[in-house]
Amino acid sequence: MNEKINQYLSGLQKPSIEWLLKIEEEANRDKVPIMERSGIDFLKQILRIQQPKHILEIGTAIGYSALQMIDAVPNTTVVTVERDHDRIQRAKFHFEQYDRLKKIELIAGDALECVEEISEKGPYDAIFIDAAKGQYKRFFDCFSPLLTDHGIVITDNILFHGSVVDSSQVPKRLQKLAGKINQYNHWLSNHSDFQTIFVPIGDGIAISTKVKEGSINE
Numbered sequence: 001m002n003e004k005i006n007q008y009l010s011g012l013q014k015p016s017i018e019w020l021l022k023i024e025e026e027a028n029r030d031k032v033p034i035m036e037r038s039g040i041d042f043l044k045q046i047l048r049i050q051q052p053k054h055i056l057e058i059g060t061a062i063g064y065s066a067l068q069m070i071d072a073v074p075n076t077t078v079v080t081v082e083r084d085h086d087r088i089q090r091a092k093f094h095f096e097q098y099d100r101l102k103k104i105e106l107i108a109g110d111a112l113e114c115v116e117e118i119s120e121k122g123p124y125d126a127i128f129i130d131a132a133k134g135q136y137k138r139f140f141d142c143f144s145p146l147l148t149d150h151g152i153v154i155t156d157n158i159l160f161h162g163s164v165v166d167s168s169q170v171p172k173r174l175q176k177l178a179g180k181i182n183q184y185n186h187w188l189s190n191h192s193d194f195q196t197i198f199v200p201i202g203d204g205i206a207i208s209t210k211v212k213e214g215s216i217n218e
Contacts, residue, residue, distance in 0.1 A: 013037065019098060020071075023064050032087070034064045035130070035156060039202020043128070043154060044072035046207065050152060052076055052125030056118065058111045058139050059131030063091035063104075069128070070103050078104045079121050081111040081131075115142055122146035130156040134177055136184040144194070144208075152209050153194070158185055159204025 016024060016037070027034045035043065047055075047069055053076055057066055060082035069078055082088050088108050095104050105121070107114055111131060125148050129139050136155060144153055163170040163178035164185060170178055188196045188206060196208040 009038070013041065020064075020068070023062065023067070023094060026090075027062060027064060032062050034061060035068075036202035039156060039205055040065065040068050042199065042201045042205060043156075044068055046152075046154065047072045047076075047126065050126060052151075054122070054124050055079070055126045055128065056122065056124040056143060056146065057081065057128045057130070058143065059129070060091045060106060061087050061130075063094040065128065065130065066091070066104050067094065067098060067100060070100055076103070079107065079118065079124070080104060081107045081109065081114060081118065083108070083110045112138060112142065118143065119146055123148050123151070125151050127151070127153045128156070129153065133157060133160065134180045136181065137187060140184075140188070140208075147210065149210065152207060155184075155188075155206040155208070157181070157203045158198060158206045159200065161203060164204075 024034065026032070043065070051073060055069055055076055055078045057069070057078055057080040060066060060080040066078045066080045070076065082091060088106065091106060095101050095106070107117060111118065112135065123146050127143050127147065129136060131139065140153060147153070158164070158181060160178050160181045161169060163174065164182040167175040167178045185198065185206070188194070188208060189198070191208070193211055194208040195211055196206050199205045199207065
């Protein structure tokens with residue numbers, strides 16, 4: 001997008017409220033990856049439209065996106081999964097600090113090793129995938145069956161800083177990962193059971209909905 005248009009749209013965004021700004025500053029200080037501002041705003045608007053009652057998040061980090069989702073849809077509940085011990089403790093602190101422990105349940109562990117526990121807490125109206133990028137396809141395969149009939153899957157970082165188009169933009173050690181994300185995007189675009197739109201907002205977001213019975217697929 002034209003840089004002047006980017007600047008114009010950024011100027012229309014309201015400043016982050018104080019409690020979110022504190023977490024954003026913490027993430028920036030400690031180099032914890034969180035969603036870009038435009039991406040999180042887009043995610044929240046999608047959820048405001050959908051009004052999910054129960055959300056599954058794969059990848060808690062320090063709790064920023066889970067808190068944002070509750071902020072967008074106060075009547076929802078979130079099950080979020082994280083395997084990093086330090087981030088788990090920090091996320092719990094934030095959930096308690098902002099009085100969201102009754103709304104957000106954190107499962108400590110690798111999502112792919114907690115499938116049974118996650119399944120028992122379903123079904124889910126929305127699934128947000130924002131964890132180990134090399135495992136995106138496995139996450140989708142494991143957890144998309146837990147969706148309600150009108151559920152959606154939202155995947156973040158599907159552009160990976162543009163490296164899915166030109167992997168020379170990232171260090172060599174990340175080029176293989178860029179290739180895996182690219183493969184995931186193409187697999188998702190050809191999935192027979194889901195229709196997906198890829199949106200160039202933030203670091204790229206994919207929104208997948210179930211193919212409805214009776215729809216025409218060419």
